[in-house]
Amino acid sequence: MPRSLSRDRLVHLLEAAAATRVAVVGDAMLDVYLRGDVERISPEAPVPVLRVRERRHALGGAGNVAQNVRAVGAVCDLVAAIGDDPGGRQLCAMLSSMGAPLTSLVTVDRPTTTKTRIVARSQQVVRVDEEEDADLAGDEVERLLVSVRDAVAEADALILEDYNKGVLVSRVIEAAMLAARTKGIPIVVDPKYRNFFLYRGATIFKPNRRELEAALGAAVDLDHPKALPSTLDRLGVEHLLLTLGERGMVLLSNDGHVKHVPTVAREVYDVVGAGDTVTAYLALALAAGSTPTEAAIIANFAAGVEVGKLGAATVSPDEVIQAYDEFIATPDPAVA
Helix, strand or coil: CHHHCCHHHHHHHHHHHCCCEEEEEECEEEEEEEEEEEEEECCCCCCEEEEEEEEEEEEEEHHHHHHHHHHHCCEEEEECEEECCHHHHHHHHHHHHCCCCCCCCEEECCCCCEEEEEEECCEEEEEEEECCCCCCCCHHHHHHHHHHHHHHHCCCEEEEECCCCCCCCHHHHHHHHHHHHHHCCCEEEECCHHHCCCCCCCCEECCEHHHHHHHHCCCCCCCCHHHCHHHHHHHCCCEEEEECHHHCEEEEECCCCEEEECCCCCCCCCCCCHHHHHHHHHHHHHHCCCCHHHHHHHHHHHHHHHCCCCCCCCCCHHHHHHHHHHHHHCCCCCCC
16 A cells, blocks of 8 residues: 555645635534543433533534644635534634634524543443534525535535435535536535435545445445446446445445555544544545546545544544654565
8 A cells, every 4th residue: 555655645645635615515523522530320310420520512413524634734614504503602612713614604493413421431322413404495505505606616625414404405516516517626525414415526426335235236346346346337437435434435436446445543432533533634625636546545644543542532644644654664575
């Protein structure tokens, strides 16, 4: 893998990425972490009582993608729907604190998607979701379309981040992709099942294996990858990047080329948010002028850093370069 990307090329692409602008369209969420200790059972019901010691907020979904774009230094326009509620205000405050513009956010008549994780001594006890995930419609979609067109008009790359929370309805997808193709900028898609086949023309389409198999209704045979290009014909995309967890990734191109990208993670602490990091770095690298193979390799190094952190976390260019240097210095013979 190192032969596909020199250190000088890596540094050049990351520096160029910092000067780009990326439009992220999709489902933004607020993650809340309540951490504490359980020392007794409630007298009201046979459930543990958590004494909260720490409350932490984090950006999830498209918001996490946006903060990874900002961590590289690039400008990020986040087109997403938020509620007129404390969760929406918290999300806006966090975006503002990292220097991301708020002009592309659309306030809608539903709560901001909020996921609260209750954690006792590093063990998640329960997760509470506050959300409405039906497709947006009417005037709310019209306002999203205005934000989409304005954001893409200024962008060097487009990310469509779908968590099936109602933002990426067919009209929004079509408008975003048309604007990006007209401008000639790369399109990176992180899909979910509702709209899996609506992304024809995407530059890189990035499902995980389970999502792809569910959409196709058949198992994916990675031992015979030459059969997979027919999947690209069905999807109508240029490249399919299939994420495989501990097995890394495989990049399939519509010319039949297959590139395996083995994992470079030295320590896996928490996989939450790794997919968002991959998506952000793919778009940033492509916006900087990389090939899809180079983008996949860079995103893989970023993911290797992210899984060593707790929760959804950002990854800086310096961390990616350090991970590259460590890999070159002590490569695994199985993947060198």
